[in-house]
Amino acid sequence: MLYVDDEPAYCRLFRRALSDDTRFLVTTAESGEEALRLLHETTADIVITDLLMPRMDGMELLRRIRKSSPETFVLILTGVDSTSEAVKAIKAGAYDYILKPLDMTMLRRQLDKILQHKQLLRESSLVPDKKFRFENLVGRDAAMYEIFEKIGHLAQTDTTVLIHGESGTGKELIAEAIHARGVRRDKPFIRVNCAALTETLINSALFGHEKGAFTGATARKSGFFEAASGGTIFLDEIGDIPIQTQVALLRVLELGNFQRVGGTDTIQVDTRIICATNRDLSSAIKDKSFREDLYYRINVVSLTAPPLRARKSDIPLLANFFLDKYRRETGKNVTGISKAALALLCDHDWPGNVRELANTLEHAVVFCQGRQILPAHLPESIRIADQGQFSLTLHDSSLAGAEAALIRRVLESKDWHLSHAAQALGIARGTLYSKMEKLGIRKPH
Numbered sequence: 001m002l003y004v005d006d007e008p009a010y011c012r013l014f015r016r017a018l019s020d021d022t023r024f025l026v027t028t029a030e031s032g033e034e035a036l037r038l039l040h041e042t043t044a045d046i047v048i049t050d051l052l053m054p055r056m057d058g059m060e061l062l063r064r065i066r067k068s069s070p071e072t073f074v075l076i077l078t079g080v081d082s083t084s085e086a087v088k089a090i091k092a093g094a095y096d097y098i099l100k101p102l103d104m105t106m107l108r109r110q111l112d113k114i115l116q117h118k119q120l121l122r123e124s125s126l127v128p129d130k131k132f133r134f135e136n137l138v139g140r141d142a143a144m145y146e147i148f149e150k151i152g153h154l155a156q157t158d159t160t161v162l163i164h165g166e167s168g169t170g171k172e173l174i175a176e177a178i179h180a181r182g183v184r185r186d187k188p189f190i191r192v193n194c195a196a197l198t199e200t201l202i203n204s205a206l207f208g209h210e211k212g213a214f215t216g217a218t219a220r221k222s223g224f225f226e227a228a229s230g231g232t233i234f235l236d237e238i239g240d241i242p243i244q245t246q247v248a249l250l251r252v253l254e255l256g257n258f259q260r261v262g263g264t265d266t267i268q269v270d271t272r273i274i275c276a277t278n279r280d281l282s283s284a285i286k287d288k289s290f291r292e293d294l295y296y297r298i299n300v301v302s303l304t305a306p307p308l309r310a311r312k313s314d315i316p317l318l319a320n321f322f323l324d325k326y327r328r329e330t331g332k333n334v335t336g337i338s339k340a341a342l343a344l345l346c347d348h349d350w351p352g353n354v355r356e357l358a359n360t361l362e363h364a365v366v367f368c369q370g371r372q373i374l375p376a377h378l379p380e381s382i383r384i385a386d387q388g389q390f391s392l393t394l395h396d397s398s399l400a401g402a403e404a405a406l407i408r409r410v411l412e413s414k415d416w417h418l419s420h421a422a423q424a425l426g427i428a429r430g431t432l433y434s435k436m437e438k439l440g441i442r443k444p445h
């Protein structure tokens with residue numbers, strides 16, 4: 001590890017502070033130029049550099065290191081008044097920044113994080129385990145294996161994680177799995193839906209409040225962070241937290257402490273933070289509704305839950321998983337999904353992702369009278385979407401007219417093969433025949 005600072009006193013302090021930590025071999029340099037010379041002669045896994053230095057400053061040194069040895073982790077040291085410079089440095093590839101005057105506890109925490117990150121990088125080359133289930137997550141698609149693998153690695157660390165993904169893709173299950181596989185598994189996992197909390201309530205919900213902090217605060221109350229102490233807090237829809245809460249959150253991430261609303265005591269917590277968002281936070285940063293420095297703090301490691309339409313090979317597996325779940329819950333003897341119904345499920349685009357698929361199977365099990373899920377048991381939205389393939393144009397808005405048009409289209413698509421058409425429509429062949437009679441539908445000669 002190389003420490004770069006133009007103040008010799010700081011260099012000495014740093015060497016002394018880490019002298020008992022056998023994981024690091026510390027070298028110091030008093031200028032950017034000297035640092036580059038040393039890096040030329042030997043390698044360093046971690047470089048910690050002051051930002052403000054005469055001649056070559058920390059930014060320039062960072063740029064040079066990124067070019068010559070991109071795998072080196074660079075930490076920037078900066079004063080409170082130049083955090084915007086630090087953000088620039090992170091954009092330019094620095095791992096993170098540390099505030100000056102140097103707080104050794106903070107520094108050690110950062111170094112632990114880097115070591116964990118390095119471990120992660122080493123392990124990410126391992127062959128993925130071919131299982132279809134990972135904690136409560138089900139999946140066999142390569143995209144899901146990748147997620148399982150990442151969860152496995154992240155669980156071994158205490159890193160802050162940001163999970164991206166559309167609604168219903170399993171972000172909460174991913175967060176739970178990271179918690180369940182880690183050392184904090186016996187401690188609480190607290191989920192907070194930030195979007196559901198009003199601006200006035202959120203600070204008190206997260207950090208608690210003192211008696212009399214606001215009207216109605218009749219007693220001291222601890223918040224979610226205290227409840228999750230020792231465990232994990234999952235901040236869902238993080239993009240929706242108001243700016244004032246973002247400031248408090250930044251403090252928890254940087255210093256590991258907070259104050260209750262209306263309180264003056266500083267409360268130290270050891271809570272792992274996992275966040276999720278279905279919004280593009282970079283546009284929120286642009287329109288200033290989300291702090292950039294907070295973004296870098298929560299986005300130490302990020303993963304993206306893939307939408308269901310991007311892993312269609314998981315649909316049959318998930319459909320059967322939910323069939324089994326709802327069959328047990330309802331006690332019904334539904335044992336399978338017909339080919340036609342499964343084809344409809346596989347064709348659907350699932351804008352609501354796995355949640356929509358789960359709801360669809362619940363609906364199907366409820367409506368199924370026999371042993372097999374047929375197209376007729378699926379919600380109309382799924383069947384209609386399929387019929388959309390025929391680009392059905394309805395000239396007659398009456399129910400009978402629409403039914404006739406649909407039956408005609410399906411018959412045409414099945415070459416007027418009654419059994420096939422009946423199966424696609426999810427009705428019995430006899431029912432189709434009588435409907436054709438009633439609606440005056442005949443095969444054209």
Ligand SMILES: Nc1ncnc2c1ncn2[C@@H]1O[C@H](COP(=O)(O)OP(=O)(O)OP(=O)(O)O)[C@@H](O)[C@H]1O
Nearest residue numbers: 136137138139166167168169170171172173354355
């Ligand atoms: N891979 C999966 N295997 C099994 N169930 C899943 C999977 N992904 C999601 N689910 C189920 O789908 C539903 C939605 O999942 P979850 O709440 O984790 O999604 P989310 O991405 O956090 O959604 P939102 O952004 O709306 O909060 C839950 O009932 C969950 O159990």
